[in-house]
Amino acid sequence: MSDSRGRVICCDLDGVVWRGDTPVPGSAGAIDALRAAGWRIAFATNNSSLRVVDYVKRLADCGVAADADEVCTSAQAAALLLSAQLEAGAAVLACAGPGVVEALEARGFRVVTAPPADAVVVGFHREFDFERLARASDAIRGGARFVATNSDPTYPVPGGVVPGAGALVAAVATASGVPPEFAGKPEPATVALVRQRFGTSGVVVGDRPSTDGALALAIGWPFALVLSGVAGSAGDEAVPDPAPPFVAPDLARLAPDLVAAYAHA
Numbered sequence: 001m002s003d004s005r006g007r008v009i010c011c012d013l014d015g016v017v018w019r020g021d022t023p024v025p026g027s028a029g030a031i032d033a034l035r036a037a038g039w040r041i042a043f044a045t046n047n048s049s050l051r052v053v054d055y056v057k058r059l060a061d062c063g064v065a066a067d068a069d070e071v072c073t074s075a076q077a078a079a080l081l082l083s084a085q086l087e088a089g090a091a092v093l094a095c096a097g098p099g100v101v102e103a104l105e106a107r108g109f110r111v112v113t114a115p116p117a118d119a120v121v122v123g124f125h126r127e128f129d130f131e132r133l134a135r136a137s138d139a140i141r142g143g144a145r146f147v148a149t150n151s152d153p154t155y156p157v158p159g160g161v162v163p164g165a166g167a168l169v170a171a172v173a174t175a176s177g178v179p180p181e182f183a184g185k186p187e188p189a190t191v192a193l194v195r196q197r198f199g200t201s202g203v204v205v206g207d208r209p210s211t212d213g214a215l216a217l218a219i220g221w222p223f224a225l226v227l228s229g230v231a232g233s234a235g236d237e238a239v240p241d242p243a244p245p246f247v248a249p250d251l252a253r254l255a256p257d258l259v260a261a262y263a264h265a
Contacts, residue, residue, distance in 0.1 A: 015229020026252025074184030096123030150184030
């Protein structure tokens with residue numbers, strides 16, 4: 001394998017660095033070890049609910065130092081996708097959390113909470129209810145473009161999983177009768193976002209083969225699977241057969257394998 005200089009670890013957050021509000025033991029030390037070995041770290045999450053500054057703070061609370069430009073979210077990918085389709089100033093209905101609002105405003109869109117709208121973005125948020133479902137589906141039936149941050153059906157938390165953005169997206173798709181365009185991992189918008197920020201050489205680390213593993217395939221990077229989230233006995237996805245190049249119980253036990261594999265290219 002080639003040298004790790006200039007290479008990037010594209011690291012998922014939910015199920016890798018933390019589960020819900022609980023840090024995964026050893027994850028902070030593993031990230032320190034990877035950085036010490038010369039890897040750059042990108043944090044790529046399909047959870048669009050938080051602002052970038054919130055993710056930076058959550059990482060700091062887990063003992064991980066991060067800059068804002070090291071964080072890539074599905075909210076940013078959704079805004080990037082729409083920026084290629086709509087003019088700045090277009091009205092976008094955010095059926096989502098503050099992370100989506102932040103990303104849309106950063107691209108110059110006017111965020112609204114009710115129709116009419118030029119587009120609707122649906123992402124994970126705990127405030128989703130019948131009224132939000134009705135407003136989003138009304139706007140889509142009225143011709144608004146329908147973009148979903150991601151399709152993850154669940155998110156890992158201590159003791160299990162909770163409904164993810166994919167569950168909310170399915171409700172809006174059913175009510176509107178329109179299928180969405182997806183922006184998060186492993187879709188082209190996220191591939192483009194990662195390449196723009198971090199270049200063309202790296203490893204994808206994640207806990208969900210259907211998204212993190214698929215992103216690795218789409219971007220052409222090796223996939224390193226950790227079993228601290230939704231894959232394997234801890235969650236609701238099976239370990240692929242054949243297995244990815246790297247599989248470990250958690251990030252702490254994965255990091256030495258990655259360092260060793262790329263140390264003597």
